[in-house]
Amino acid sequence: MDTQALKESWRAVALSGDQVPLFFYSALFLMHPETRDLFPVSMAGQRDRLVRALGHAVSSVDRLDELVPFLQQLGRDHRKFAVVAGHYPAVGEALLATLAHFLGDRWTPELAQSWTEAYGVISEAMIGAATDASRTTPPWWEGEIIAHEPRALGIAVIRARLNYPYPFRAGQSASISLGMRSRLWRYYSMANAPRQDNTVDLHVRVVDGGTVSTTLVHGARVGDVLRIGAPVGDRLTLDGRMPGDLLLIAGGTGAAPLKALVEQVAYEGPQRRVHLVVGARRSRELYDLDALSKLEAVHPWLTVTPAVSHDPLYQGDQGYAVDVALRSGWRGEEVFVCGSEPMVQASVARLVDAGVPSEQIHFDEFTSDRGRES
Amino acid sequence: MTVEMTWEGPRRDRRPLTPDRIRNQAFPRTKIGHRGYSSEEVHAFLHRVAEDVAAGDKEKADLRAEIDRLKHWYADHGVDVDDSGTRREARLSVDAVNILSRAQQTADAQIAEAEDYARRLVAQARHQYEEILQEAQQRAEEAARQAVTVYRSGDGVQTAEAEELERRIAYLRTFTEVTQVQLRAVLEGLSHQVDKLGSVPEPVPKP
Numbered sequence: 001m002d003t004q005a006l007k008e009s010w011r012a013v014a015l016s017g018d019q020v021p022l023f024f025y026s027a028l029f030l031m032h033p034e035t036r037d038l039f040p041v042s043m044a045g046q047r048d049r050l051v052r053a054l055g056h057a058v059s060s061v062d063r064l065d066e067l068v069p070f071l072q073q074l075g076r077d078h079r080k081f082a083v084v085a086g087h088y089p090a091v092g093e094a095l096l097a098t099l100a101h102f103l104g105d106r107w108t109p110e111l112a113q114s115w116t117e118a119y120g121v122i123s124e125a126m127i128g129a130a131t132d133a134s135r136t137t138p139p140w141w142e143g144e145i146i147a148h149e150p151r152a153l154g155i156a157v158i159r160a161r162l163n164y165p166y167p168f169r170a171g172q173s174a175s176i177s178l179g180m181r182s183r184l185w186r187y188y189s190m191a192n193a194p195r196q197d198n199t200v201d202l203h204v205r206v207v208d209g210g211t212v213s214t215t216l217v218h219g220a221r222v223g224d225v226l227r228i229g230a231p232v233g234d235r236l237t238l239d240g241r242m243p244g245d246l247l248l249i250a251g252g253t254g255a256a257p258l259k260a261l262v263e264q265v266a267y268e269g270p271q272r273r274v275h276l277v278v279g280a281r282r283s284r285e286l287y288d289l290d291a292l293s294k295l296e297a298v299h300p301w302l303t304v305t306p307a308v309s310h311d312p313l314y315q316g317d318q319g320y321a322v323d324v325a326l327r328s329g330w331r332g333e334e335v336f337v338c339g340s341e342p343m344v345q346a347s348v349a350r351l352v353d354a355g356v357p358s359e360q361i362h363f364d365e366f367t368s369d370r371g372r373e374s
Numbered sequence: 375m376t377v378e379m380t381w382e383g384p385r386r387d388r389r390p391l392t393p394d395r396i397r398n399q400a401f402p403r404t405k406i407g408h409r410g411y412s413s414e415e416v417h418a419f420l421h422r423v424a425e426d427v428a429a430g431d432k433e434k435a436d437l438r439a440e441i442d443r444l445k446h447w448y449a450d451h452g453v454d455v456d457d458s459g460t461r462r463e464a465r466l467s468v469d470a471v472n473i474l475s476r477a478q479q480t481a482d483a484q485i486a487e488a489e490d491y492a493r494r495l496v497a498q499a500r501h502q503y504e505e506i507l508q509e510a511q512q513r514a515e516e517a518a519r520q521a522v523t524v525y526r527s528g529d530g531v532q533t534a535e536a537e538e539l540e541r542r543i544a545y546l547r548t549f550t551e552v553t554q555v556q557l558r559a560v561l562e563g564l565s566h567q568v569d570k571l572g573s574v575p576e577p578v579p580k581p
Binding site for chain 2: 014015016017018019022023025026027029030031041042043044045047048097101104153154206208209210211214313
């Protein structure tokens with residue numbers, strides 16, 4: 001396999017931009033029409049993702065120790081899209097046809113051989129990881145909605161019961177898809193620690209124009225079945241190296257994974273003080289305050305402080321969650337932040353200014369309610 | 375290919391913009407008080423640019439199909455323009471690929487427009503909702519002030535508790551009246567739109 005030729009030819013092909021994945025998918029669907037149903041109706045975002053993933057694979061094709069774990073994760077992730085081993089040769093065929101078309105004269109038998117070998121490495125790693133994973137976990141879980149509560153304008157709390165045991169840790173998230181839009185996936189955090197009855201809670205806020213969130217809040221009903229991918233993320237989880245007190249700062253539905261942490265402390269310990277500050281722009285958007293107040297009433301180690309930033313008539317603490325949290329000063333706690341991207345960025349900057357060491361600030365890049373998916 | 379192309383193009387480290395990336399490009403906000411472009415104008419312009427880029431891609435695809443057709447014509451008439459001679463046995467029709475690509479691009483653009491429309495609609499509805507509540511709050515405050523004035527000018531024993539009660543009753547009565555009427559109208563409009571959003575047809579199952 002001539003890795004230099006692979007890289008150079010990919011660079012030449014990639015210059016044609018969107019035309020390359022456009023050609024690739026059309027060729028794939030013409031040669032193997034059965035693959036069309038694996039994809040959403042709109043392919044615009046999908047094309048960018050394909051080029052990104054391929055570009056990454058090609059650029060590190062001579063560093064297999066780095067590439068293989070990436071491909072293995074990709075292979076495991078693709079199980080939830082109902083991709084099976086039989087689909088891989090079809091993709092390889094379409095890929096070679098695309099490269100041949102865009103390279104013209106420069107598509108030599110040697111180059112074709114190198115690409116065939118490279119694609120062999122890619123598909124073997126992906127199929128191998130998917131096969132290994134299939135021995136222990138289903139490709140996706142099905143979660144029947146057993147409760148659907150609209151709590152505020154555009155915010156709903158959804159409880160779903162999963163069909164198989166779902167091993168996750170408090171603070172993790174999962175990609176979720178609906179029967180109605182079965183080929184679109186978005187990440188949501190579990191708002192609870194694992195339970196005996198195999199149920200999970202999701203806090204969903206409507207993203208303006210977002211099809212998945214809109215359908216989850218306004219269209220989903222009790223009895224509908226969600227598809228739930230394997231749990232991911234370890235940025236907002238507690239581990240044994242963090243025995244100290246916790247300061248949890250939430251914006252909007254970012255409260256979900258932090259509520260899960262509170263439940264974990266309640267179920268498993270160890271004993272520690274937890275201060276949860278839930279922020280909202282207006283008091284009517286404090287959608288989970290009743291449940292949090294009940295937790296606070298039962299657990300003497302827990303303090304819940306609502307913070308409202310844009311509601312002059314609100315009687316309680318006014319200001320952004322991070323400012324309300326810092327009002328009484330930072331006392332060495334581990335700090336967890338979750339919310340929209342601007343909220344997390346601003347809060348982290350504010351915490352650093354206030355002297356919190358960055359290794360004690362924990363936040364995740366994709367548990368907020370935005371999210372175009374891989 | 376008859377046209378000589380260099381291995382390395384002029385912008386080897388830059389990934390070309392795609393219509394989707396153009397449509398979804400976000401810009402940081404200027405600080406309050408600084409002048410900036412209207413975000414709706416920028417947004418509309420991006421959609422226009424995305425359309426043009428897609429049109430350019432279509433034209434290039436047509437040209438490649440034309441080259442492919444010519445090569446086939448030469449090949450069928452005994453001239454091999456591909457010195458490498460590595461043509462795939464099963465010829466993939468570039469024209470068929472292009473027709474499918476065009477249909478896909480049309481679908482992509484239509485869906486992007488629909489999602490953009492939904493986004494603006496929901497943003498507008500939320501804005502309207504905030505305004506209604508704010509107006510209701512203001513009018514209720516006003517009504518409460520008036521109730522207190524009336525109470526104070528009345529006869530009989532006056533207590534601070536009773537005055538506060540009068541104030542609250544007047545506030546709540548006005549607030550509910552104002553919000554009830556307006557929110558009902560908005561909700562009807564909104565649920566109508568949401569129903570439309572939820573009923574995007576599923577693809578027809580294969581026979």
